[in-house]
Each structure stands twice: as structure tokens, then as C-alpha cells.
Amino acid sequence: MSSWLCPTVLLCVYGFFSSFRPYEPFLTAFLLQDKNLTLTQVVNEIYPIWTYSYLVLLFPVFLATDYLCYRPVLLLQAASLVVTYSVLLSARGVMSMQLVELFFGLATAADVAYYSYIYSVVEPARYQRVTGYCRGVSLLGSAAGSLLGQLLVSVLHVPLCYLVGLTLASAVSAFLAPWFLPVASKSLFFHNKGAGDRVEPPGLLGDHTEDSESKVPLSVDDCDLTTAVPRDSQATGGSHSSVLRLLWEDFLQSYSCRPLLAWSAWWALSTCGYFQVLNYAQALWEEVLPSQHSDIYNGYVETLSTLIGALAALAVGYVQVSWAVWGELALCVFSVVMAASVYIMDLVRNIWVCYASYVLFRATYVLLITIATYQIAANLSMQRYALVFGVNTLVALLLQSLLTVVVVDSRGLGLDVFTQFLIYGCYFAAIASVFLLAGLYRLASRRRSTPDVPDDPLQELSSDRTQPL
Template sequence: MPVLYSTLCLCAYGLFSNLRPSEPFLTAYLMGPDKNLTEAQVVSEIYPIWTYSYLALLFPVFLATDYLCYKPVLVLQAVSFVVTYVMLLKAHGLRAMQLLEFFFGLATASEVAYFSYIYNVVEPAHYRRVTAYCRSVTLFGSAAGSLTGQLLLTLAEVKLVHLVWATLASAVVAFVPPWFLPMPKRSLFFHKKPEGAIERQCDYTGALIEKVDNKVPLDNEDVSIASPATEETNTSCGLPDVLKMLLADFLHCYRRGPLLAWSLWWAVATCGYFQVLNYAQPLWENIRPSSDYDIYNGYVETLSTLMGAVAALLVGHLPVRWTVWGELVLCALSLLMAACVFVMVTLKSIWLCYGSYILFRATYMLLITVATYQVASSLDMQRYAMVFGVNTFVALLLQSLLTLVVVDSAGLGLDVFTQFYVYGGYFAVISTVFLFAGLCKLSMRRHAEQEVLSRSPVDTDST
């Protein structure tokens, strides 16, 4: 019953916190009569604040999540969502919308607490099932929210502000479940098990990568931690001790070549993926203005979410030897992602733009799932959370730099079409890097095989 109760609370929270009918139409709403902001303000001065705040808050929130034992950070996330959508309804002006993006960045960074919580209150036998439930419900909430918003807009002909009211109502409902969750008594770093206590595995990493829109069904991400059923007392660690542990694990893990290669793709591709997702709506708004035409962003977001989930599930059935061909597959599919971005911006057809966006997201979902499996397969259990967190942090750091140079009005402040040419070129560069990496790897492998054959004794005698 405690497992069922906690799972139901988390699933309810995950469903309603991701049920956001207004999200596919945010740019149209901000540039419409309700907020009356210009495209330059929305793209170059408001949206970048989310990137900067997410980056700045990710590591402090990660440490706070562990120190406070998860539940308070879940409550903080729920509060942040409510504040975000209250401000989206009631606040006006550039500064208010920038503050709104800060609160949304806080909510995004706080997602670290969502998946990590459940593994501290359930037994190991329930991990797989509970993970499937929680991840499925967040995907369903995101898809259902987009579809609901589109249906309300198209069939009921509601105004965009009514979609924001619906999103706020969902956030208010999501505010309730975290308060009823049991409070864990120990955590991964600050409140550890005593030496010699029985260890268990804990899938702690999904929370670190779950926003990277990457809501990807993952397996094999385990962290060693004490079982609540066998744990009587905890030992507490100070911040210096925790930082020393993280630094030691970092140096140990990133010395491994295969892990470094997959982590590199993870970080650089996630950076570009975030940029395309963040600024796709302004691109659509330029191609097909919502003030003059019906828009179908909700259908596109729904379909792209579902296609991404299907692509992630296909990974286990692909007959690819990733250890041999991984870099070349990354090269080919990164090139496909670059082509999708170029099609979106070059042909200026809204239908081709929608289709390319869906294919872009599905391809990324497939590859990020492969990258996750490959990274996980080369890690000790207790290092999963650290490596996945570092990869996410590096992705956000790169994204912040790209945003500052390309998007922000303090940098070049490029128009949205030019931005997407940059993003397409960015993925083309990624493809080129992994092409050379793949060819070098195959060459080294062939050379090693030839050396082995040359050293093997050859029997030329006949009998």
C-alpha cells in the first residue's frame, strides 16, 4: 500500500504538471493582443532567460534536492509552476515576462526531484514498474495537453488566454499531490547509509535527463544506495565531502574513451535540440502568422511527442553493433537532423516545417536513448547520477553560449530564420566530427585485427 500510494501521488503530479494546453501556443500568445510583445523581445530578450536560469540553478538545485531529501524540492517545483502561469495571465511587460522565465527555469531545474524521489520509498522489486508508470504518465500528460489545447482552439474556438487559464488550473491541481507524499529519511550523498549497510540499486538518473524534452524511457540507470527496509541509521556528509566525491567520480569516469565519445554527442546534440525546440514556435509564427491563419502547433507537438516515444522504444530492436558502428550512425542521423532543420527554414512551407520538426524530434529521441544505454553500460552504479548530470550541465552551458552569441540582443541578435541556418550548420558540424571519429575507429580496429593475424602462426603443412 505505501508503494501504491506514493506511485499514485507521483503519477497524479506528473500528469497534471505536464498537462499544459497553452505551451504549443506560447509565442502566439506573447505576440498577440494579450501581451503585445514584439518578436524581437520574445525571441532575443525573454526566451534566453529560461536557458540562463536553468543553467545557473541546475547544480544548486541538484545539491538541495539531495540535502533536503527530495520532497521539499517537489513542492518548490509545484509552486514555481503556479507562479509561472499566474504571471503569464496577470503580468505585463518585458521585465515581468523575463521574471516568469526565471521561475520556469527553476521549475525545470527542480525536475531532478521527481524520479529520484520514488526510489527512496519503494523496494527494488518495484523499480521497473514504478519507473514505467511515472515516465509514461508524464509523456501522456505532455501529449494530452498539446492535443487539448489544439482541440479547444480549433473546435471550440477559444481564445489563447483561455488556454493559459486551463494550464493554470492544471498546475493548481498538480500543487496538491506533493504535500501528501511521505518524507524520505535518507539520500544519495548528504544522508547516506552507514558503512556495511545493505545496498540497493536506485534509478536516480532519469530525473536529470527527463526535461531535456528528452522524456526518454530508459533502463539500466542504477545508483547504489541504502535500502529503507534495512536502514536504521544514516550518516551525514558535509558539502566539502560531497564535492570531493563528485570530483573523484568525474575524473574516474571521463577517462574512458567510449563514455567520453557518447557523452560528447549527448551534450552537443542536446544543446542544439533545445535551441530548435525553444525557437520553433517563432519560426512557425513567421511562416504562418497566427493572426492571419489557423495554426496547428498542438497537433504537431502531440504527434512529435508520441513519435519520439516510439523511436525510443525501437532502440532495443535495432540490429546495430553500437560499439563498432556507433560513431558512424551518430554521423548519419546527426546529418539527418541537420537536413530537417534546413528544410524547416529554407522551403518556408508550414507543412514541411511541421513534418521536419516531427522527424527531428523522433531522431533525437532515438539517439539520446542509445547514448544513455551506452553511457550506462560503461559506468559503475553509483556514478550514473553524476555523469548524466554533468552531461546535462555541459549541454546547458553550450546552449547558454549559443543563445548569448546567436539569439540574445546583447550578442548578434539574429532573426529567427538566420538562427535556424546556424542550428542546421551546427548539426552538420556534429555529423562531420563523428564521421572522422567513426572512420578513425574503424581504421584502428582494422589495423589491430591485421596485427593479430600477422602474429598468429600459419600452418602451411598438408597431411
């Protein structure tokens, strides 16, 4: 038990304190009030840097995580968070805040080390349990930080700079945990000692053996990628070119599966829009109700949306739906809900309506991304699991960077935040349209492939009896 319990506890401690950020719901207000920046500077010059740095650093950090066996990248992430909050607390000016976004982008890219380290030190039978522990504790830390920040601001009227200081103290506490983690002896690609062994992907929602259609989420007639390609031990632990070649082969085989490609497309498209809405929601709220002149309740909203999203994700495990048949149409319907939520935030200039729409938007996304995660993971070996999720995130960041350059960045159109949210609403409506057409095509294809059934089975039965024996 100690072989998996100790690293799991340490990772949970790290996940809680690194996610405990009381300042986060009030970042825009802090930059406006304490740093004397304008909303245009914050939206059009500072926030885009996180998107660009996350995109540029994601793939190098992914490779470094595997090559260095996780723990050094966890330490890098913890150090990046300490630097982020130190600079945010002490420095001033646009360039200093852009540096904050750069280091936070590095910390975000290093999340891959946190979510993949545990699979290298515990046996596959415990993947589901430890995944639930790590993700649950991270959500708990995020919700607790948002709630505490709101209580300190609303009840005790604590200055916002104290929230940044409290977040910095939490990041310093998180920095201690990775030093005590055991060193991983294997990784997915560079140090894979099991040549042909299949590594099971972690179960994300639970194993419901009584639900046969949910057990095989993608159409079994379309693809089966659960068996890893046998790997030469010298190739998986050898040269960098061999690893890149294996990555490319796995990429081609994984995305040749049409249902997996559909879920991955939704993942990338929706995550792009989700990041944009989350990044600039506080700026929209500032326009609707400026924090300098009234009380704001961003912390309560972030806490509520996190908890509802977690409950929605948990509830997915108890829903029995044939996603192979209804998946595209479900993505269409929920994308419409997300589009409507963004439109309402943009058009109804009431802070409480904006808050409610934001909670609905975020909970819907978490619900769907949980379904998409399970649909993809259930049909992949562990090597492909990490690769596909990384590629999906990379595509999402490419799209987000393009959207940021054109719509947000001052070097592009530099649109105001209300116009931005109108574009984001149209973006989700376009996603819904794509999956509506895909769902209708899927149903029509299934109907054409199903043999005709007579309208009156009794009539056919009686006619069969008249046939000569």
C-alpha cells in the same frame, strides 16, 4: 506492494498534471496577440532568460534535492509552476514575461527531484517498472495537453488566455500530490546510509538477456564503472566538503572511460542544439505563417512528435546493434538527419514542410537520447548515474547559454530567427562531422587490433597438414 505503489501513483499523478500544458504549443502566439509584444522582443529578450536561469539554478537545485531528500524540491517545483502561469496570465510587459521565464527555469531545474525521488523509496528490483510509469505518464500528460489545446483552438475557437488558465488549474492540481508523498529516508550523497552497497541504475529500455552485445553497451575492454566506490558512512552523510570531494572523485573516474565520454559528448552537444530548436521553433512558424492571419496547428505537431518520439524510444529496446562498434557512426548518421531537418525548416518557407521536419527532428533526438541514456546508465552505479547525467545537462546548458548570448540575445548579435536556424543546422552538421571521424578512427583501430585472417582458410588448412608432426 503499498510501499512502492502509493508513491508511484502519487508521482504519476503529479507528473501528468505538471506536464499537462495546453498553452505550450501556442506560447509565442499568446505573447504576440494577447500581450502585444513583438517577435523580436519575444525571441531576443524574453526566451533567453529561461536558458540562463536553468543554467544558474541546475547545480544548486541538484545539491538541494539530495540534501533535503526530494519532497521539498518537488513542492518548490510545483509552486514555481503555479507562479509561472499566474504571472503569465495576469501580467504584461517584457520584464514580467522575463520573470515568467525565470520561474519556469527554476521549475525545469527541479525536474531532477521528480526523476530521482522514486529511487529513494522503492527497492532496486522495481526501478525499471516505476521509471517506465513516471516517464510514460509525463509524456502522456504532455501529449494530452497539446492535443486538447489544439482542439479547443481549432474546433471551439477558445481564446488563448483560456488555455493558460486551464494550464494554471492543472498546475494547482499537481501542487496537491507531493504533500502526500512519504518522506525519503536516504539520498545519494548527503544521507546515504549504505556505506559500500552498490545501487543498481534503473533499466531504461528493458533487459534483453539474449542480446549479449546490447547487454554490455560500452566496450568492456575500455571501462567498467558499475561498482560504486565504497563510501564511509560518515563521509556520505557528513560535511558538505566531504560530499563535494566524493562528487569530484566520481566525476574523474566516470569520465576517464572513453566510450562513456563519447556518448556524453554527443548528449551535451545535441541537447544544446535540441533546446535551441524547441525554444524558437514557434517563432520560426510565426514568420512562415503568422497566427494573426491564419489557423495554426502547433498542438497537433507537438502531440504527434511526442508520440512518435515515445514509440521510437520504445522500439530501441527491440533493436540488437553492437553499439560499441557502430555507436559513433550511428550518431553521425542521425546527426545528419537532424541537421537536414533544421536546414529544411529554415530554407523551405512552407508551414507543412516545417511541421514535418520538426516532427522528424524531435523523434530522431528522442530516439538517440534514449540510446545514449541506456549506454551510459548500464555501466554506472546509481551515484555516478545521477552525477554524469547532471554534468551532461550542465555542459549542454553552458553551450546553449553561449550560443544564446552570441546568436539570440539582443545584447549579442540578436539575429533574426531564419539566420538562427541556419546556424543551428550548421551546428548539427559539425556534430555529425566530429562523430564521423570518431567512428572511422574506431573502425580503423579495431581492424589494426584484429589478427590477420588468411584469404583462403582451406589453403592454410592444407598447408598445415604438410607440416611435420
